[in-house]
Amino acid sequence: MINVNGKLVSGREEININYNRGFLYGDALFETIRIVDNKILFLEDHYFRLMSSMRILRMEIPMEFTMEFFQEELLKTIKEVSVEMKKNAFRVRFTVYRADGGKYLPKNRNIEFIASCEALENEVFILHDVPYEIELYKDFYITAHLLSNLKTTNRLINITGSIFAEENGYQNCLLINDAKNVVESLNGNVFVVKDSIVKTPPLSDGCIKGIMRKQIIDLLNKNTNYVLEEVSVSPFELQKADEIFITNTIVGIQSVTKYRKKEYQNNLAKDLIVKLNTLIRLS
The missing domain is CATH 3.30.470.10 (Aminotransferase class 4, branched-chain amino acid transferase, N-terminal domain)
Structure with missing residues (x-):
């Protein structure tokens, strides 16, 4: 219906x-x-x-x-x-x-x-422990302005990027803006972890103002083991990172396992998925 x-x-x-x-x-x-x-x-x-x-x-x-x-x-x-x-x-x-x-x-x-x-199959958020390889999608760029923060029905970059990912055997791609900074994934916001620093692109770089992004930011701000920074993320930082994960309201958190030759852990994602499920039970 x-x-x-x-x-x-x-x-x-x-x-x-x-x-x-x-x-x-x-x-x-x-x-x-x-x-x-x-x-x-x-x-x-x-x-x-x-x-x-x-x-x-x-x-x-x-x-x-x-x-x-x-x-x-x-x-x-x-x-x-x-x-x-x-x-x-x-x-x-x-x-x-x-x-x-x-x-x-x-x-x-x-x-x-x-x-x-x-x-949906699952009533709670599940961290799927499966190979999840990503690549940059560089055919088109996101423009860093206010309209890019909105969930409009103009998703042509996401569509062509999804086709590119399927044709090349990737599970997802990261989108970049005119300044060549990482903005988001094809279907969610992105977080990059290095040591105790967690970075996520700011809205001013053109990412979607994600609902799950907001929840994860709130959870990270309460975690004394990590420092959250909403700052521009260069593609060069991806291969230096310890962990990368993608967030949206349906999947919750999806860990990235590989970008080019770099493979990643998912320690923070495991911790956050537990806290996220606790949050939705209590709310």
């Missing part, structure tokens, strides 16, 4: 995209959200990021689009599917787009939304 502006429709029903601005111009934002046992993980963070992003894109936010409304629509999206599939964990994609009309200049700035879901 798909939730279209609050109405549940069959996934087989035709959804008109002829005038959909998200389809025509990428005039849309999305949140990817993990729901476990009808509990929306990091609900407030997702909601306020979406509100902030809509304001930046000059979308008109309806008065009724409260956090309670957002929560209700998310749970509505998984309700029937959870009963049918007998699953407790879901990935929900909530896409907000500007209403039909106009070309580059919208005829109005009202919003509509579509929410869809798929079941």
Whole structure:
């Protein structure tokens, strides 16, 4: 089932995209959200990021689009599917787009939304201990500006990078900006560990303002064994690092095992995944 502006429709029903601005111009934002046992993980963070992003894109936010409304629509999206599939964990994609009309200049700035879901195998975050090799993707660069921090539906760099990774046998790639600094991975934020220093690219370098990035930063700031730095990361630092991991709200933490000839440990990632699961149980 798909939730279209609050109405549940069959996934087989035709959804008109002829005038959909998200389809025509990428005039849309999305949140990817993990729901476990009808509990929306990091609900407030997702909601306020979406509100902030809509304001930046000059979308008109309806008065009724409260956090309670957002929560209700998310749970509505998984309700029937959870009963049918007998699953407790879901990935929900909530896409907000500007209403039909106009070309580059919208005829109005009202919003509509579509929410869809798929079941997840694990109810908790699992650190998968599998080979995970990465490479730099250098065909296109991320521009370091405010729009790059938003989760818009323009993901062409991520798409072409994913194809590059598959064609060359990599599990992921790291994206770089115009200054040739590491920004993020194809599907999440990146953290680089050397001794007791943990570095993650700052938002000013053009990375997504990740929800899981925020959680990991909070956890690291409470860990007296490490110092977190939000600073630019040069590709040269990757081969000197002890550990590299990638974060997003669905996987949680994914350890990198290899970059070129360098292989990595995952000690900090193991510690963080335990604390992350403790955090979601207590919240």
